[in-house]
Amino acid sequence: MSVDNARPSMVQLIRPRRFGDSRGWFTETYNRETFAALGIDCTFVQDNHSLSAPAFTLRGLHFQTPPRGQDKLVRCVNGRIYDVAVDVRAGSPTYGQWVGAELSAENGHQLFIPVGFAHGFVTLEPDCEVTYKCSDTYAPAHDGGIRWESVGIDWPLPAGVTPELSEKDKVQPTLADFDSPFAYDGRPLTPLA
Template identity: 45%
Template sequence: MIFTETSLKGSYVIDLEPFTDERGWFARTYCKNEFNSIGHTKEWVQLNHSYTRQKGTIRGMHFQLAPFTEVKLVRCIAGAAYDVIIDIRKDSPTFLNYFGAEISAINRKMIYIPEGFAHGFQALTDECELIYHHSQFYAPGVEGGIRYNEPLINIDWPLSADRISERDSMHPLIDINFKGL
């Protein structure tokens, strides 16, 4: 795996290094020793799989509140998505900055998201599927969200926002009281 740090400290785009032969390819998607090299020491306690039917759909921007903040590892296994993270660490020099990258079944990129980030994505294709590794169990009632079209962040989504859940479209806009995590 090749770890490339993004503009948001502690987050990485991870490129797989597939071994290819006449049968196809094989690649490691996790190795405790390799992830230790970027400071990852948490255990993956939950894996989730999402399916998004139609391109243009946005899911996010989600996070869990302390003490349930989590590290995530996200990979697209079918179709393509524009994956977005927002730094909501209150003491970070990149507080409220975002990073976005295309992840797809073809490019095999993964996004490593440290604690203190909101996460979401836009499906760039129909039939888009993502796998998520989580370092924390989902804790109902302690989740938060930032609206996908928050003007202070101004995410440049590649497609028009055609489909958004009622819950995601109702996340509050950030005000002067937003202190992050």
């Protein structure tokens, strides 16, 4: 398993190693000791799985507020997505900045998104399935988000295409109107290699 951006508890692109032969391949997608060595030392307590039928479905940008914040480990198990993390930690010198990576069933990459970052993705083809591990269970009273287009993310959408959105995501506040409850921990967001 290799990692880009091996700073403890920061957004990280993880590339699990695949072992293949004529039958297919095998990969280890999570190992607590391996992830702890990468600085990801949270305990995951909930797994989620979503299906987005239409291409260019956009989910996000979501988070849970303290004290029920969630670290997430995201991967695409069918299709391709563009996955994004946005720094929403108050006082961070990289507040409002984002990183993104293509995750696909083919490449097997995963994105680790710590507490203090909004998360979202857009599907790049029909019938995308995404799974993610969370470090806390869903807490509706702490559910939050910001509008997908308010951050300046370079979403890979074809010209003239408006993404499919949930009713909830259509009415999220903009980043400019968001009053962040997340504290900056002294580590600015760094680019994914």
